Amino acid sequence: MTQMGAQGFSRRALLGGAGAGLAVGAIGGAVGGRAAASPGPAAAPGTGAAAVPFHGPRQAGIVEPAQARVHLAAFDLAPAAGREQLRTLLRIWSATAARLTRGEPADGHENQIALDAGPCSLTVTFGFGATLFDKAGLADRRPEALAPLPAFPGDALDPARGDGDLWLQIGADDALVAFHALRVLQRQAAGLAVPRWQMAGFGRTPGATARPTTGRNLMGQVDGTNNPKPDDPDFAAKVFATGPAWLAGGSYAVVRRIRMLLDDWENQPTDRQERVIGRRKSDGAPLSGGPGAGETTPVDLAATGPDGTLAIAPDAHVRVAAPASNGGAAMLRRGFSYQDGLLADGSPDAGLLFVAFQADPARGFVPVQRRLARGDGLSRFLRHEASGLYAVPPGAPEGGYVGQQLLEG
Amino acid sequence: MTQMGAQGFSRRALLGGAGAGLAVGAIGGAVGGRAAASPGPAAAPGTGAAAVPFHGPRQAGIVEPAQARVHLAAFDLAPAAGREQLRTLLRIWSATAARLTRGEPADGHENQIALDAGPCSLTVTFGFGATLFDKAGLADRRPEALAPLPAFPGDALDPARGDGDLWLQIGADDALVAFHALRVLQRQAAGLAVPRWQMAGFGRTPGATARPTTGRNLMGQVDGTNNPKPDDPDFAAKVFATGPAWLAGGSYAVVRRIRMLLDDWENQPTDRQERVIGRRKSDGAPLSGGPGAGETTPVDLAATGPDGTLAIAPDAHVRVAAPASNGGAAMLRRGFSYQDGLLADGSPDAGLLFVAFQADPARGFVPVQRRLARGDGLSRFLRHEASGLYAVPPGAPEGGYVGQQLLEG
Secondary structure: OOOOOOOOOOHHHHHHOOOOOOOEOOOOOEEOOEEOOOOOOOOOOOOOOEOOOOOOOOOOOOOOOOOOEEEEEEEEEOOOOOHHHHHHHHHHHHHHHHHHHOOOOOOOOOOOOOOOEOOOOOEEEEEEEOHHHHHOOOHHHOOHHHOOOOOOOOOOOOHHHOOOOEEEEEEEOOHHHHHHHHHHHHHHOOOOEEEEEEEEEEOOOOOOEOOOOOOEOOOOOEOOOOOOOOOOOOHHHHHOOOOOHHHOOOEEEEEEEEEEOHHHHHOOOHHHHHHHHOEOOOOOOEOOOOOOOOOOOOOOOOOEOOOOOEOOOOOOHHHHHOHHHOOOOOOEEOOEEEEEEEOOOOOEEEEEEEEEEEOOHHHOHHHHHHHHHHHOHHHHHEEEEEEEEEEEOOOOOOOOOOOHHHHHO | OOOOOOOOOOHHHHHHOOOOOOOEOOOOOEEOOEEOOOOOOOOOOOOOOEOOOOOOOOOOOOOOOOOOEEEEEEEEEOOOOOHHHHHHHHHHHHHHHHHHHOOOOOOOOOOOOOOOEOOOOOEEEEEEEOHHHHHOOOHHHOOHHHOOOOOOOOOOOOHHHOOOOEEEEEEEOOHHHHHHHHHHHHHHOOOOEEEEEEEEEEOOOOOOEOOOOOOEOOOOOEOOOOOOOOOOOOHHHHHOOOOOHHHOOOEEEEEEEEEEOHHHHHOOOHHHHHHHHOEOOOOOOEOOOOOOOOOOOOOOOOOEOOOOOEOOOOOOHHHHHOHHHOOOOOOEEOOEEEEEEEOOOOOEEEEEEEEEEEOOHHHOHHHHHHHHHHHOHHHHHEEEEEEEEEEEOOOOOOOOOOOHHHHHO
């Protein structure tokens, strides 16, 4: 089973209205250690061969399913760098991302480490932090929506692992392909931008599950059921920004490193975990749905049980996070799990690399998190340890680069 | 393509002489959120369904190909625990590992996080550190070969991330399946053993490469070409211990966390990297082989180039590491890459989780590493940061547990 075949939509289908066609290139992998650079005989779609086009009206890595491996990385402009250096960097990065996502060598020589594989659904997504605009002489083009996120109750944020002038989300279904892209892009930034922080996470491996499923997080809960769907009539209004002009068709990404207190969580009996979430653990069905419910049964926040109490508790996560509880606020979550060993106290350094795309943080993450931080029963088991907010420009056409509208518009 | 189909041998074929049969169970994933616990209609082999039997004369996770995800973990016996507690723990752990590797729930309830997937080639391998034996009242059964490894030039070892009474290697082709196994086994150790250190790493995703290939490390080099092959006549003599009696058919595992100085490495031109290794980067062919050579062309340490100098440099890694340079010393390497973000100086915290199995460390890792640490051109780009040595008992039969010969023999 291919990763794309297991999903409900493909980038090409979404972006171009080209039906259900899959954006799978003809690259079947390697012969003699080098992937074919141009389309050849049709190859069977597979994990290695699956390719997501870099060019298009939207950046890749927003609506595509989360891959098996992700690197999140932030860079700051080099001390002497300004607008010209930023443009140089974005041109180089876009050209390289386009080549790598086609399964081609990064820069025309042998110094690459993913030679044997196809692109493995590689996507590279670029974002701009609020601090970029002053440094690049673009203060007048900084969107108001990029103002710093408010502090939330319970936040325990490490500034060294948050924010940053530039943000990259690099996902692929093979960890070496993703790592290779990270290293190439980092090397190309030399003299223009310096690494600020990096995190790595994971999703499901293609073919691990026998049927398409919503992901599970490290708590074991089905996570993402109520995510906006690309065929929802208001999907674009929720996810894609309409302005300022250079950002139209782009988005805002909120990134949070959310550690899970798994020792505490796993000590709760399953029925207690289910009440905290508001969904059954086995299949994600809402507790309001009765025994016949399934994952996609709509959540009924008003339903009561035989004893007259709410089927979904007042502080259940699905209630507090529901758009109906937040003036319709919604966002497209695209999170990954992480596990980085043990902390000094022996507890697991593990949880969720939360990534969410939205048209406007003030109508997405901010109102939802404000309610969650105060009223969500789940928040007792979570620690927000790092945070970032980035403007994600629209995609680049062939020959263009991401951010061109900002720098040349 | 299935992971097992892409490999040259299967556990069952190796252990039982059962031909080329693949040890793939009938578990096709989940229906209604729960994997079938008993064999049903035959399912197509796939990444999720692939199962490696836990029971057998050898432990799983030694000769099997490295999976897409690994957790290495060490535990120390709880302060009040002794031989009886160790036996209790090993019985529980073996029973759980057997269930999980069949794709069954860990302990009969819903509190598991990998419900939707099959076993994904999960293996759990147990080892015993030298410190275990005194604590468990088994000092007279500690093998001499488990004496501490000597210090090697250049070692920069962190004791907190090395050694340990008990060692686990948990590999699976899906990261959530591997993580779930780690958490279940850790929870079951409560009161019996406490976590000491944990590391996570990765191999290739099944299907990422179009044909079976030797792995590449984060330096981009093909790594593992000269590994002993299970059908080599002396394979067992190199890899499996013959004594003491309780360990006969087991092995010794050396574990090293080896950070790669990738910023330095990637600044070397490809031909320089190739001279350091002694192999071409593109395909792993030895530099002694000429233009027509391939990865499996035998290394000719005596070959000279047109100018009369050695084709493979005196300090090339393949020369210094070759069995011919080390009195025939050999081991079965089963390493994984790791990437844990950035160090404080901005350099990558990334490299190799080196795992090697051998009949006797004194005829495996020790002589090879002694030469590498002094004479290997590659060692300038490596830092050994953590180290462990473990006796890996033979496998358990149905109804038995790993370590039974030690505790009851």
